[in-house]
Amino acid sequence: MYVFQFMDEVNITYITLNGYVEMNRLKYLYFTVMLMVYILIFLCNGTVFYIICFHKNLHEPMYIFIAALLFNSVVYSTTIYPKLLIDFLSERQIITYSSCIIQLFMFYSVGGTEFFLLAVMAFDRYVSICKPLRYPTIMRKSTVTSLLVLAYFVPACHIAGEAILISKVQLCHSELDGIFCNNGIFTLHCVKSRALTIFGIFSLLDLVMLPVLFTIFTYTKILIISYKNSKAFRRKAAETCVPHLLVLISFSYLSTYDVVIARVESDFPKPARFVMTLQIFLYQPLFNPFIYGLKMKEISKHLKKLLSFSTI
Template structure:
């Protein structure tokens, strides 16, 4: 009986259709995972290789894309194995690790986007002070905090969850997220309070900061020359698109947790897949196509640069 407490069974959506077409789903998700790895790694490689991209804005982009690779790798390998297995089984400890990585890296995404918005604010609104503010030391500290703060905070919820007694052993999701709370025999007030604190600290506060800084940027750009407005549009719009996309997907995750029993299973599956399908592919597409300097090097790498 002691061993059963340490085992959590994951049921892939609970659909007969999923098992019926599991090889098709496996091939589709395997292809998507390879595309995620290749597309994100290509942009990171270009930023690392070319010295003209060794600027704070591109360094933050590289960090964001690396975060996407880690985010996907936390989910895809186990998910692909589950497609080929008769039973989708994971130990509770491994489930907590996946839960921890999922939310820690998700929190890092918001903080990295906040760092990018601050970088654009200083660049456009305080151009003369930019070299003294955005130093290598400042960038290193920002990157470290972007990964360490969510990691430490989510670590608290994972630790509390590890000490909770389980009365359920079936998750109605395809990977470990906050649905693990529904396995606990008694709802934890401490977990609820800590979860709300983390949500505010690594999601809502960075989002408000981002919206505030971009509002300031667009106000100043509107009052400035056409060149400044063009620079603001070229560098800020891709970041805003990524923010909006990721915020909507995180909203889906909260909805799934609160309204799981009221949402049809196929709708749950589709909404959950959006968290791991669209966003990791969306980032490199946006930054590879919309960021002029990255796009230029990408075209040269793919030998599609136009010759005059």
């Protein structure tokens, strides 16, 4: 009842994005840099994705999950960059409330998928390294397909429910201290919704904490088993597990900022907030293809052949 009490008094259709710094002076520089980064994200992720799809010897669960992760990086970037590029060249940085909710839904559902994919990849590595004889029977095509469907479907359902609740909450403010629609949207609500808070905590536990804990537990098991085996076994485990752990640490760090800091109303300096927000969608989409393209032996081998062929 209290959530909707302002519905007849306030009717906010557009939200102003106030998180930009020095827009009048640096907007063309921002636009050029972000456009180049966006193109680079497409090229880097697309190249490794093409290598995995094109070469049959890479049609294994581990590489299929990597391809899904790279595809997810492109979708993740596309939820932010097009609107960002438009804002850089616009006199006013605004977005409709409905578009804001759609952007929030896409951003967090794809982000949840990232954590699920990393957990799935950890499970795949555990079976491959710790139960090699049972690997073909456990990681069948049907299993891989089911895991991929769950990785995309579960986060989307979670965030869809939260997005529907957000759309029904009335706004009392129209100025968002950010450059895209994320958790900061809760600071615009007239009254804090208990249902949304509970739903948000449940989503955080289900989409982030559980996959992260499962991934850490799985890699701990792998490290314990690897420690008891030969150097060659430990080297093989390190080659496949280290890239996944680097990606998990990087994405967890950025997600922690977005979930905790971005939602807290504080005197966090605007330039610092701007820089930290940029990191959320700058590093990770570029980080993934470089990590997997350089650290995974089979992908690196095909990548070198592709680059040498293109220079002829």
